Amino acid sequence: MERHLYILQRVTAAIMAPFVMIHLAVIFYALGGGLTASEILGRTRGDPAWAAFYGLFVLALATHAPIGLRAVLREWTPWRGPSLAAVLLAFGLLLLALGLRAVAAVVLP
């Protein structure tokens, strides 16, 4: 269990590290280039590459964050067991839902 969570967290971190850089670069490009919201949406909507990029980003983040939060909570509090697992699962699903909703708004035609 601990080993699998560790591997999942490292793999998702390895995915997110370059993705964060690309995400920041995109923001600077879009804002620096003076693109309007409709111009940005015109490029992202219906584009499977952007859907895959941000979809995978959200999936990695929704996996990574609860595992990290779990480590913090288990180190700083005596909280263990099914209640902790349920709360962390709910937290991960919330991140996933919010993230995918945002991705859908940007990439769905």
Add this chain to the structure above:
Amino acid sequence: MAEIVRVRVWRGGAEGQFQAFEVPRRANQTVLDLVTWVQREADPTLAYRFACRVGMCGSCAMTVNGRPRWTCRTHVERVERDGGVEIAPLRSLPVIRDLACDMTVFFEKWQGARGRFAPSQTRRDPLPAIKPEAPARQEADAGIECINCAVCYAACDVVARKPDYLGPAALNRAWTLANDGRDSEREEILTRVWRDGGAFDCHSHGSCAEHCPVGLEPTRAIAGLKRLALGGAKRLPK
């Protein structure tokens, strides 16, 4: 330099207070010399622990001016602050009395990481050939000089916060055994160090390596155990 060293020594158990002593200054005086002077000349009821006095046995570790140190090899002139030395028991271990800690939990965790050699051959088998230059042997060699003083354990902030964390010394020992081609229970070691309280709890702060009196790097050993979890276990010696 003043003729005396102002020493403050912890008295009591978990609850207690510092007691001040004035100890005559000597050339090349160690912190253990200060404690011994107090016990012999000022207050024979002072409880502390030492054995070899030459940095081999790992018995005399204490907190000196806030840092865990082996007191027999720590010169007063190197650590005193404003002509004073404050000496307390090690952090994260139950205090028995004064400067003596109960080391039980430290050694239980050592065993918790399966920190003892399990032979794979009998005395009737020929001696196995271990190449000193083999990478796994070099990893093991880098960590085997541990003297069990618990300085790393007291220095570790994760140990201080999470009582079931095995700690740097036990995990360092597990790493040396995992890299020992003669050990027969490697699976068991890895199972134990990959559990909750094992290698994944390490934050890689490096406090253990910073304080280790014999210059070992438990942080590096623990990083090795984490690497094994990512698939490197197949590279261990048969």
